[in-house]
Amino acid sequence: MTLKEKIRILISSFEILNKEEVEIIVEKTIVGKFKKGTLLLKEGQIPTKCYMVVEGCVREYLIKDGEEKSTAFFMEGDTFTPHSQDSKPSKHYWECVEDCILTISDSSFEEKIRAALPRLDAVFQKIAIEKINKAKEEWSQFITSSPEERYLNLLETKPVLLNRIPQHQIASYLGMKPQSLSRIRKRLLSNKS
Amino acid sequence: MTLKEKIRILISSFEILNKEEVEIIVEKTIVGKFKKGTLLLKEGQIPTKCYMVVEGCVREYLIKDGEEKSTAFFMEGDTFTPHSQDSKPSKHYWECVEDCILTISDSSFEEKIRAALPRLDAVFQKIAIEKINKAKEEWSQFITSSPEERYLNLLETKPVLLNRIPQHQIASYLGMKPQSLSRIRKRLLSNKS
DNA sequence: ATACGATTTTAACTTAAGTGAACGACAGGG
DNA sequence: CCCTGTCGTTCACTTAAGTTAAAATCGTAT
Numbered sequence: 530m531t532l533k534e535k536i537r538i539l540i541s542s543f544e545i546l547n548k549e550e551v552e553i554i555v556e557k558t559i560v561g562k563f564k565k566g567t568l569l570l571k572e573g574q575i576p577t578k579c580y581m582v583v584e585g586c587v588r589e590y591l592i593k594d595g596e597e598k599s600t601a602f603f604m605e606g607d608t609f610t611p612h613s614q615d616s617k618p619s620k621h622y623w624e625c626v627e628d629c630i631l632t633i634s635d636s637s638f639e640e641k642i643r644a645a646l647p648r649l650d651a652v653f654q655k656i657a658i659e660k661i662n663k664a665k666e667e668w669s670q671f672i673t674s675s676p677e678e679r680y681l682n683l684l685e686t687k688p689v690l691l692n693r694i695p696q697h698q699i700a701s702y703l704g705m706k707p708q709s710l711s712r713i714r715k716r717l718l719s720n721k722s
Numbered sequence: 723m724t725l726k727e728k729i730r731i732l733i734s735s736f737e738i739l740n741k742e743e744v745e746i747i748v749e750k751t752i753v754g755k756f757k758k759g760t761l762l763l764k765e766g767q768i769p770t771k772c773y774m775v776v777e778g779c780v781r782e783y784l785i786k787d788g789e790e791k792s793t794a795f796f797m798e799g800d801t802f803t804p805h806s807q808d809s810k811p812s813k814h815y816w817e818c819v820e821d822c823i824l825t826i827s828d829s830s831f832e833e834k835i836r837a838a839l840p841r842l843d844a845v846f847q848k849i850a851i852e853k854i855n856k857a858k859e860e861w862s863q864f865i866t867s868s869p870e871e872r873y874l875n876l877l878e879t880k881p882v883l884l885n886r887i888p889q890h891q892i893a894s895y896l897g898m899k900p901q902s903l904s905r906i907r908k909r910l911l912s913n914k915s
Numbered sequence: 916a917t918a919c920g921a922t923t924t925t926a927a928c929t930t931a932a933g934t935g936a937a938c939g940a941c942a943g944g945g
Numbered sequence: 946c947c948c949t950g951t952c953g954t955t956c957a958c959t960t961a962a963g964t965t966a967a968a969a970t971c972g973t974a975t
Contacts, residue, residue, distance in 0.1 A: 591862055598866045600858075612855045620862070650843055657850040662805045664857045665793070669784055669813070671864070672897040673791045675963090676932070696953065704865045709932055711954055716931095868933095869962070889923065902962055904924055909961095916975105923970070933960070938953105945948080 532560065535583055536632060539606045545655050546648075553645050559633045569623040569631075576611035576619050578635045585629030586693055590701070591621050599702040602626075602690055608656060626694060676705045677713050725753065728776055729825060732799045738848050739841075746838050752826045762816040762824075769804035769812050771828045778822030779886055783894070784814050792895040795819075795883055801849060819887060869898045870906050 537555050540546065546554070560583070563569065570576050572592065580587070582603050589601040589609070600621065603609045612619065643649045670682055680703055683690065691699060697707040705713075730748050733739065739747070753776065756762065763769050765785065773780070775796050782794040782802070793814065796802045805812065836842045863875055873896055876883065884892060890900040898906075 591866075593866045598862070600862050600865060612858050650847060654843060654847050654850065657847065657854060660854055661850060661857065664854065664861070665805050668857070668861065669791070669793050672793065672895070673784075673786045695951095697951095702865070706933060707953070708934085708955085712932080715954080888921090890921095899963060900923070901925085901964085905962080908924080918975080919973085921970100921972085923968105925968075926966085928964080930963070931960105932962090934958080936956085938955080940954100941950105941952080943949090943951105945946100 532583065532630065536560070539581065539583065542606060543652060543656065545652055550646055550648070554642060557638070557642060557645075559638060561631050561633050563625045563629045563631065565625055565628050567625040567629070569625065570619055571622055572620060573618045575617070578633055579608065579610040580623075580634070581608045581632040582606065583630040583632060585625060585627040585631075587629060587631070588624050588626045588694070588698060589621050590624065590698075597622075597698075597701065599698045602687075602694060602702070604689070604693075626698070671704075676703060676709060677716075679703045680710065680713050681717075725776065725823065729753070732774065732776065735799060736845060736849065738845055743839055743841070747835060750831070750835060752831060754824050754826050756818045756822045756824065758818055758821050760818040760822070762818065763812055764815055765813060766811045768810070771826055772801065772803040773816075773827070774801045774825040775799065776823040776825060778818060778820040778824075780822060780824070781817050781819045781887070781891060782814050783817065783891075790815075790891075790894060792891045795880075795887060795895070797882070797886075819891070864897075869896060869902060870909075872896045873903065873906055874910075 533555060536558055537551060540551050540554055563585075569578075569580070569587065580603075582605055584605065587603040587609065588599055589603070590597045590599045592598070601609070609623070612621065639649065671679060674682060683699070683703065694702075696710055700707040700710040703710065726748060729751055730744060733744050733747055756778075762771075762773070762780065773796075775798055777798065780796040780802065781792055782796070783790045783792045785791070794802070802816070805814065832842065864872060867875060876892070876896065889903055893900040893903040896903065
């Protein structure tokens with residue numbers, strides 16, 4: 530499958546644009562390729578670009594108590610945008626944990642698209658609402674679970690993460706120490722039999 | 723201060739509408755008064771209305787393992803909307819934990835406003851982005867903290883909650899048992915001296 | 916004022932995660 | 946090829962939260 534076909538499928542999956550509208554975006558889309566380990570954004574920088582993952586995986590993290598704490602993982606089809614619309618320096622890092630192909634958008638790109646596709650804001654709004662709902666869902670899940678339950682939930686909802694991401698990054702994403710995750714995995718394995 | 727003045731101030735605080743636009747909304751706004759204990763939404767119901775708190779406080783919670791788990795508190799100026807745009811039954815309850823005055827919006831109200839104020843979607847978008855950013859911030863905070871740190875953080879960021887909401891609801895909001903919250907408070911008091 | 920239920924606190928005990936350290940496996944660079 | 950640093954696991958020990966139960970406190974309605 531060509532890159533353009535992949536992007537077409539991912540943008541279509543937003544399920545709000547018709548074929549012609551999808552094509553407008555696909556044709557103008559700017560694509561970037563990044564090596565594993567690339568930092569797209571560092572703490573203190575002012576983020577201006579929005580991305581969508583076409584291939585690969587991007588980890589979002591911050592440094593607290595001298596340790597990296599992973600706060601999100603973005604994979605094929607996921608979009609991620611600056612957190613502060615008013616150009617505040619970021620508290621987060623964005624790191625490619627695999628070789629990545631990403632679409633890149635900034636305000637001048639947005640303007641170009643908007644000229645041909647006035648409905649663009651409706652698209653953003655739909656994505657935003659979905660993100661809010663997903664965040665709400667994850668929050669409810671997280672707050673009502675023990676570390677062990679959170680691991681089991683991840684196993685159910687995003688099993689692919691566990692095969693692509695190092696354990697210690699998963700551990701911090703689940704709000705626990707790597708040793709605890711290792712212990713939980715061991716406990717679950719022995720109880721399963 | 724009259725009700726209308728309060729609403730004008732709250733809507734102005736979104737900082738995106740000019741005076742005339744604010745007035746369009748204020749004039750058409752529907753207000754509801756609800757007694758403490760009123761359930762605006764029950765689990766399984768399909769939510770259709772959006773609210774903004776003018777006075778009072780609304781608690782969002784869900785039932786898990788037979789217990790109420792608070793997932794959010796909405797206070798003066800906060801807006802809250804259905805989580806699923808596609809009319810799925812709600813997993814959450816909305817309960818007035820105080821006597822409340824709320825503005826009420828539904829799709830027919832939105833249409834009426836939109837006719838006079840085409841920029842309405844931009845307002846929604848700004849609110850949505852702010853909600854996403856706040857959620858992200860809270861997520862980062864929550865995931866990297868122990869229960870005790872979460873309590874201390876709440877004390878810093880939303881001290882007013884602690885004076886208006888019963889401890890056991892705060893406890894579930896912080897992802898712990900009421901006994902643990904009580905213990906933490908005691909520990910902090912004795913260590914402070 | 917009293918009685919009741921709900922809320923908060925306290926306590927003893929259990930369980931699970933944090934801590935610090937050590938070990939083996941592994942990968943990449945010299 | 947070995948050296949080195951990272952990663953995952955394991956262990957012993959500490960710490961804090963969960964559990965269960967009971968007592969104390971508070972508010973409200975009768």
